Amino acid sequence: MTGNSDHEHVHGEPVLSYADDSRHDYDETGRYPLMAAAMRDLLIERGVITAQEVREYLEFMDSRDGSLGGKIVARAWSDADYKARLLADGTAAVGEFGVSLDGIELVVVENTAEVHNLIVCTLCSCYPRAILGLPPDWYKSKAYRSRAVNEPRKVIEEFGTALPASTIVRVHDSNADMRYLVLPARPANTAGWGEERLADLVTRDCLVGVVVPAGPE
Protein backbone atom coordinates (compact mmCIF):
# COMPACT_ATOMS: atom_id res chain seq x y z
CA MET A 1 0.00 0.00 0.00
CA THR A 2 1.27 3.46 -0.73
CA GLY A 3 0.94 6.11 1.92
CA ASN A 4 -1.34 8.36 -0.05
CA SER A 5 -3.89 5.88 -1.30
CA ASP A 6 -6.24 6.36 1.64
CA HIS A 7 -7.51 9.78 0.88
CA GLU A 8 -7.20 9.85 -2.87
CA HIS A 9 -10.29 7.81 -3.45
CA VAL A 10 -12.42 8.35 -0.36
CA HIS A 11 -16.05 8.89 -1.39
CA GLY A 12 -14.90 9.96 -4.83
CA GLU A 13 -13.54 13.22 -3.47
CA PRO A 14 -10.75 14.91 -5.37
CA VAL A 15 -7.16 14.62 -4.13
CA LEU A 16 -6.71 16.93 -1.16
CA SER A 17 -4.42 19.85 -1.66
CA TYR A 18 -2.25 21.26 1.12
CA ALA A 19 -4.67 24.13 1.57
CA ASP A 20 -7.99 22.35 1.84
CA ASP A 21 -6.86 19.49 4.07
CA SER A 22 -7.30 21.66 7.13
CA ARG A 23 -11.02 20.89 7.20
CA HIS A 24 -10.15 17.34 8.27
CA ASP A 25 -7.71 18.17 11.00
CA TYR A 26 -8.82 21.50 12.42
CA ASP A 27 -12.57 21.63 12.28
CA GLU A 28 -13.25 23.45 15.55
CA THR A 29 -16.47 21.56 16.07
CA GLY A 30 -14.74 18.22 15.58
CA ARG A 31 -14.32 15.68 18.33
CA TYR A 32 -10.69 16.44 19.26
CA PRO A 33 -10.92 20.24 19.34
CA LEU A 34 -13.99 19.92 21.57
CA MET A 35 -12.17 17.48 23.86
CA ALA A 36 -9.19 19.85 24.05
CA ALA A 37 -11.44 22.80 24.87
CA ALA A 38 -13.30 20.80 27.53
CA MET A 39 -9.99 19.71 29.10
CA ARG A 40 -8.70 23.28 29.15
CA ASP A 41 -11.91 24.55 30.76
CA LEU A 42 -11.84 21.82 33.42
CA LEU A 43 -8.18 22.51 34.26
CA ILE A 44 -8.98 26.20 34.65
CA GLU A 45 -12.12 25.48 36.68
CA ARG A 46 -10.14 23.24 39.07
CA GLY A 47 -7.40 25.85 39.42
CA VAL A 48 -4.65 23.66 37.92
CA ILE A 49 -3.84 26.34 35.35
CA THR A 50 -5.15 29.82 34.74
CA ALA A 51 -6.62 31.30 31.59
CA GLN A 52 -3.83 33.88 31.74
CA GLU A 53 -1.18 31.13 31.62
CA VAL A 54 -2.84 29.57 28.60
CA ARG A 55 -2.92 32.91 26.82
CA GLU A 56 0.70 33.71 27.71
CA TYR A 57 1.87 30.33 26.43
CA LEU A 58 -0.05 30.77 23.17
CA GLU A 59 1.52 34.19 22.79
CA PHE A 60 4.96 32.69 23.43
CA MET A 61 4.33 29.93 20.86
CA ASP A 62 3.18 32.47 18.29
CA SER A 63 6.18 34.72 18.91
CA ARG A 64 8.60 32.22 17.37
CA ASP A 65 9.15 31.88 13.66
CA GLY A 66 11.91 31.01 11.25
CA SER A 67 14.09 33.97 12.20
CA LEU A 68 15.88 32.17 15.02
CA GLY A 69 16.55 29.25 12.67
CA GLY A 70 18.03 31.74 10.20
CA LYS A 71 20.44 33.05 12.83
CA ILE A 72 21.54 29.52 13.71
CA VAL A 73 22.14 28.67 10.04
CA ALA A 74 23.99 31.93 9.38
CA ARG A 75 26.30 31.20 12.32
CA ALA A 76 26.99 27.72 10.93
CA TRP A 77 27.75 29.18 7.48
CA SER A 78 30.15 31.71 9.00
CA ASP A 79 31.86 29.68 11.70
CA ALA A 80 33.17 26.20 10.84
CA ASP A 81 33.60 25.29 14.49
CA TYR A 82 29.99 26.17 15.26
CA LYS A 83 28.84 24.16 12.25
CA ALA A 84 30.80 21.13 13.50
CA ARG A 85 29.18 21.49 16.93
CA LEU A 86 25.72 21.90 15.39
CA LEU A 87 26.03 18.72 13.35
CA ALA A 88 27.60 16.74 16.20
CA ASP A 89 25.15 17.78 18.93
CA GLY A 90 22.31 19.97 17.71
CA THR A 91 20.69 20.24 21.13
CA ALA A 92 23.80 21.71 22.75
CA ALA A 93 24.65 23.96 19.78
CA VAL A 94 21.23 25.65 19.63
CA GLY A 95 21.52 26.04 23.41
CA GLU A 96 24.19 28.65 22.63
CA PHE A 97 21.28 30.73 21.26
CA GLY A 98 19.33 30.26 24.47
CA VAL A 99 17.04 27.58 23.02
CA SER A 100 15.90 24.84 25.37
CA LEU A 101 14.24 21.76 23.89
CA ASP A 102 12.90 20.46 27.21
CA GLY A 103 14.43 17.00 26.99
CA ILE A 104 13.83 16.52 23.28
CA GLU A 105 16.97 16.14 21.17
CA LEU A 106 17.72 18.02 18.00
CA VAL A 107 19.36 16.37 15.01
CA VAL A 108 20.68 18.77 12.37
CA VAL A 109 21.04 17.33 8.86
CA GLU A 110 23.21 19.06 6.28
CA ASN A 111 22.34 19.76 2.66
CA THR A 112 25.38 19.44 0.43
CA ALA A 113 26.08 19.46 -3.30
CA GLU A 114 25.09 15.78 -3.30
CA VAL A 115 22.42 15.43 -0.62
CA HIS A 116 19.08 17.17 0.02
CA ASN A 117 17.20 16.56 3.27
CA LEU A 118 13.45 16.77 3.91
CA ILE A 119 11.68 16.62 7.28
CA VAL A 120 8.22 15.18 7.90
CA CYS A 121 6.30 13.60 10.76
CA THR A 122 4.01 10.97 9.28
CA LEU A 123 2.35 10.05 12.58
CA CYS A 124 1.39 13.52 13.78
CA SER A 125 3.18 16.85 13.45
CA CYS A 126 6.45 16.61 15.42
CA TYR A 127 8.40 19.73 14.57
CA PRO A 128 11.26 21.72 16.14
CA ARG A 129 8.81 24.11 17.83
CA ALA A 130 11.41 25.44 20.25
CA ILE A 131 13.17 26.98 17.24
CA LEU A 132 10.51 27.43 14.56
CA GLY A 133 7.35 27.92 16.63
CA LEU A 134 4.12 26.31 15.48
CA PRO A 135 4.28 24.23 12.31
CA PRO A 136 2.48 25.58 9.24
CA ASP A 137 -0.84 23.97 8.32
CA TRP A 138 0.62 22.23 5.28
CA TYR A 139 3.16 20.44 7.50
CA LYS A 140 0.28 18.95 9.49
CA SER A 141 -1.83 18.09 6.44
CA LYS A 142 -2.40 14.45 5.56
CA ALA A 143 -1.32 15.19 2.01
CA TYR A 144 2.16 16.37 3.07
CA ARG A 145 2.60 13.71 5.74
CA SER A 146 1.80 10.84 3.41
CA ARG A 147 3.42 12.12 0.24
CA ALA A 148 6.69 13.46 1.67
CA VAL A 149 7.85 9.93 2.48
CA ASN A 150 7.07 8.22 -0.80
CA GLU A 151 7.34 10.94 -3.43
CA PRO A 152 9.60 13.56 -1.81
CA ARG A 153 10.99 14.88 -5.09
CA LYS A 154 7.53 15.62 -6.40
CA VAL A 155 6.54 17.35 -3.16
CA ILE A 156 9.71 19.47 -3.20
CA GLU A 157 9.04 20.32 -6.85
CA GLU A 158 5.51 21.45 -5.98
CA PHE A 159 7.07 23.85 -3.46
CA GLY A 160 9.05 25.29 -6.35
CA THR A 161 12.41 23.56 -6.11
CA ALA A 162 13.64 21.33 -8.93
CA LEU A 163 16.37 19.03 -7.64
CA PRO A 164 18.89 17.58 -10.09
CA ALA A 165 18.24 13.88 -10.77
CA SER A 166 21.68 13.13 -9.34
CA THR A 167 20.84 14.58 -5.92
CA ILE A 168 20.34 12.05 -3.14
CA VAL A 169 17.09 12.82 -1.31
CA ARG A 170 17.04 11.89 2.36
CA VAL A 171 13.68 11.99 4.09
CA HIS A 172 13.63 12.05 7.89
CA ASP A 173 10.42 10.86 9.48
CA SER A 174 10.33 12.59 12.85
CA ASN A 175 8.36 9.81 14.50
CA ALA A 176 9.77 9.52 18.04
CA ASP A 177 12.03 11.51 20.38
CA MET A 178 14.29 13.45 17.98
CA ARG A 179 13.44 16.71 16.27
CA TYR A 180 15.06 17.68 12.99
CA LEU A 181 16.37 20.82 11.37
CA VAL A 182 17.84 21.08 7.88
CA LEU A 183 21.09 23.03 7.53
CA PRO A 184 20.76 24.36 3.97
CA ALA A 185 23.75 24.86 1.70
CA ARG A 186 25.06 28.42 1.65
CA PRO A 187 23.96 30.11 -1.59
CA ALA A 188 26.58 31.15 -4.12
CA ASN A 189 27.70 34.78 -4.39
CA THR A 190 27.46 35.48 -0.67
CA ALA A 191 31.18 35.58 0.10
CA GLY A 192 32.00 38.20 2.71
CA TRP A 193 28.40 38.58 3.90
CA GLY A 194 27.84 39.08 7.62
CA GLU A 195 25.66 36.78 9.70
CA GLU A 196 22.75 39.19 9.82
CA ARG A 197 22.57 39.51 6.06
CA LEU A 198 22.96 35.74 5.59
CA ALA A 199 20.20 35.03 8.11
CA ASP A 200 17.74 36.98 5.95
CA LEU A 201 18.19 34.42 3.17
CA VAL A 202 16.92 31.59 5.36
CA THR A 203 13.19 31.03 5.71
CA ARG A 204 11.27 28.52 7.77
CA ASP A 205 10.57 26.36 4.72
CA CYS A 206 14.34 26.06 4.03
CA LEU A 207 14.76 24.55 7.49
CA VAL A 208 12.13 21.89 6.79
CA GLY A 209 13.73 21.19 3.41
CA VAL A 210 10.86 21.92 1.02
CA VAL A 211 12.89 24.73 -0.56
CA VAL A 212 16.51 25.91 -0.67
CA PRO A 213 17.57 29.48 0.16
CA ALA A 214 17.67 31.76 -2.83
CA GLY A 215 20.94 33.59 -3.31
CA PRO A 216 21.35 37.17 -4.52
CA GLU A 217 20.30 37.91 -8.10
Add this chain to the structure above:
Amino acid sequence: MIAERRYRTGDRVRVHAANPPGHRRVPAYIRGAVGEIERYCGAFRNPEELAYGFDGLPQRHLYRVRFRQVEVWANYEGGQRDTLDLEVFEHWLSCAAESP
Protein backbone atom coordinates in the same frame (compact mmCIF):
# COMPACT_ATOMS: atom_id res chain seq x y z
CA MET B 1 18.75 -0.48 34.96
CA ILE B 2 18.27 -1.26 31.31
CA ALA B 3 19.99 -3.98 29.32
CA GLU B 4 22.93 -3.09 27.13
CA ARG B 5 21.92 -2.10 23.61
CA ARG B 6 21.99 -4.78 20.96
CA TYR B 7 22.88 -2.84 17.82
CA ARG B 8 25.71 -0.68 16.52
CA THR B 9 25.87 1.80 13.65
CA GLY B 10 25.94 -0.12 10.37
CA ASP B 11 24.10 -3.20 11.65
CA ARG B 12 21.36 -4.51 9.34
CA VAL B 13 18.02 -4.76 11.10
CA ARG B 14 14.48 -5.74 10.27
CA VAL B 15 11.45 -3.89 11.66
CA HIS B 16 8.90 -6.30 13.07
CA ALA B 17 5.94 -6.88 10.77
CA ALA B 18 3.65 -7.00 13.81
CA ASN B 19 0.37 -5.17 14.05
CA PRO B 20 -0.38 -4.87 17.77
CA PRO B 21 -3.29 -2.72 18.97
CA GLY B 22 -2.71 0.53 20.84
CA HIS B 23 -0.47 3.55 20.48
CA ARG B 24 2.64 2.69 18.43
CA ARG B 25 5.37 4.96 17.12
CA VAL B 26 6.32 2.70 14.22
CA PRO B 27 4.42 3.77 11.10
CA ALA B 28 2.66 0.92 9.30
CA TYR B 29 4.52 1.59 6.06
CA ILE B 30 7.89 0.62 7.52
CA ARG B 31 6.87 -2.56 9.36
CA GLY B 32 8.70 -5.57 7.90
CA ALA B 33 11.31 -3.43 6.13
CA VAL B 34 15.07 -4.00 6.41
CA GLY B 35 17.43 -1.09 7.02
CA GLU B 36 20.74 -0.11 8.55
CA ILE B 37 21.39 1.49 11.94
CA GLU B 38 22.38 5.10 11.18
CA ARG B 39 23.01 6.11 14.78
CA TYR B 40 22.09 5.32 18.33
CA CYS B 41 19.84 8.06 19.76
CA GLY B 42 19.92 7.14 23.45
CA ALA B 43 17.43 5.57 25.84
CA PHE B 44 13.97 7.06 26.26
CA ARG B 45 10.81 6.26 28.15
CA ASN B 46 8.63 3.94 26.12
CA PRO B 47 5.98 6.06 24.36
CA GLU B 48 3.77 3.01 23.94
CA GLU B 49 3.38 2.95 27.73
CA LEU B 50 3.47 6.72 28.31
CA ALA B 51 0.45 7.06 26.03
CA TYR B 52 -1.67 5.27 28.65
CA GLY B 53 -0.41 7.08 31.70
CA PHE B 54 2.26 4.55 32.75
CA ASP B 55 5.79 5.68 33.57
CA GLY B 56 7.34 4.21 30.41
CA LEU B 57 10.10 2.56 32.43
CA PRO B 58 12.44 0.85 31.95
CA GLN B 59 13.71 3.16 29.24
CA ARG B 60 14.12 1.67 25.77
CA HIS B 61 17.01 2.04 23.36
CA LEU B 62 16.15 4.18 20.34
CA TYR B 63 17.94 4.06 16.99
CA ARG B 64 17.74 5.94 13.74
CA VAL B 65 17.41 3.36 11.00
CA ARG B 66 18.14 4.22 7.36
CA PHE B 67 16.13 2.50 4.63
CA ARG B 68 16.57 2.57 0.87
CA GLN B 69 13.50 4.18 -0.66
CA VAL B 70 13.41 1.72 -3.58
CA GLU B 71 13.11 -1.08 -1.02
CA VAL B 72 10.37 0.65 0.97
CA TRP B 73 8.07 1.58 -1.92
CA ALA B 74 7.47 -0.77 -4.85
CA ASN B 75 6.63 2.18 -7.09
CA TYR B 76 9.31 4.63 -5.90
CA GLU B 77 10.13 7.07 -8.68
CA GLY B 78 13.14 8.87 -7.21
CA GLY B 79 16.82 7.96 -7.33
CA GLN B 80 18.29 4.59 -6.39
CA ARG B 81 20.33 6.19 -3.61
CA ASP B 82 17.44 8.07 -1.95
CA THR B 83 16.91 7.13 1.67
CA LEU B 84 14.32 7.35 4.43
CA ASP B 85 15.39 7.63 8.08
CA LEU B 86 13.14 6.74 10.99
CA GLU B 87 13.51 6.33 14.71
CA VAL B 88 12.74 2.81 15.87
CA PHE B 89 12.81 1.46 19.42
CA GLU B 90 14.89 -1.67 19.98
CA HIS B 91 11.92 -3.88 20.86
CA TRP B 92 10.64 -3.35 17.31
CA LEU B 93 13.89 -4.57 15.72
CA SER B 94 15.62 -7.86 15.08
CA CYS B 95 18.84 -8.70 13.30
CA ALA B 96 18.16 -8.79 9.54
CA ALA B 97 20.10 -12.03 9.17
CA GLU B 98 17.55 -13.83 11.35
CA SER B 99 14.42 -15.05 9.59
CA PRO B 100 11.46 -12.69 10.10
